[in-house]
Amino acid sequence: MTQTNAPKMAAKDVHVFYGDNHAVKGISLELRRNEVMALIGPSGCGKSTFLRCLNRMNDTVASCRVEGNITLDNEDIYAPKIDVVQLRARVGMVFQKPNPFPKSIYDNVAYGPRIHGLATSRTDLDEIVATALEKAGLWNEVKDRLESPGTALSGGQQQRLCIARAIAVNPEVILMDEPCSALDPIATAKVEALIDELKEGYAIAIVTHSMQQAARVSQKTAFFHMGDLVELGDTTQIFTAPKKERTRDYITGRFG
DSSP states (O other): OTTTTSOSEEEEEEEEEETTEEEEEEEEEEEOTTEEEEEEOSTTSSHHHHHHHTTTGGGGOTTEEEEEEEEETTEETTSTTOOHHHHHHHEEEEOSSOOOOSSBHHHHHHHHHHHTTOOSSHHHHHHHHHHHHHHTTOHHHHTTOTTSBGGGSOHHHHHHHHHHHHHTTOOSEEEEESTTTTSOHHHHHHHHHHHHHHTTTSEEEEEOSOHHHHHHHOSEEEEEETTEEEEEEEHHHHHHSOSSHHHHHHHTTSOO
16 A cells, blocks of 8 residues: 555755746645646745746746755656656646647647657557547547647647547646636646546646636645745645645635
């Protein structure tokens, strides 16, 4: 039992600087399989910056410096020998705005498996694409038009396509940065239901502005404020009996 719920990813004393700006200050937390962790807090509190450390997306920002230790299966993801392309296949990311490639629905999902050599034949690839679209709850809506452009789908469908694209390469962790903020309530409900299903196979971290969403989809919640991790605990406890005054003030709407 201990093995199954050992942390999939662990961050220890992570600091992030943009030039002189100390954006994230000494964050330590663990992501586990079969669990969704919500990162909540006001805009600009460091939650998205921290999330982007977990698959080294901050590497693309010239002024950014990350300190501390982040591991995936006990391996340091910032070690010189780490292949960042491989890392991003294992730690998938879904962004705030759906960003399908200007390709067909099929090619959007097949892109990752192709570049990572996960399919040996067209039949293999077909199967990977169908499975990913099925897991993303999109297969029945698109199976008859796989050659249509992904960009022609509705916003909610595009976001589920991006989730299918992320899971097609068999990741172990899925990071979601406000995945529903551009979606209407019906599309949001579908993505939330999907997150609930996906947690059976992955460790998931979701940055969300919506406390209701955090309460609905997560088992653990981390409250960020001004770059600090103020409080971390079971979602129910954070929302019903927060230990810190700052958490209570944020959750009751005194600031935000």
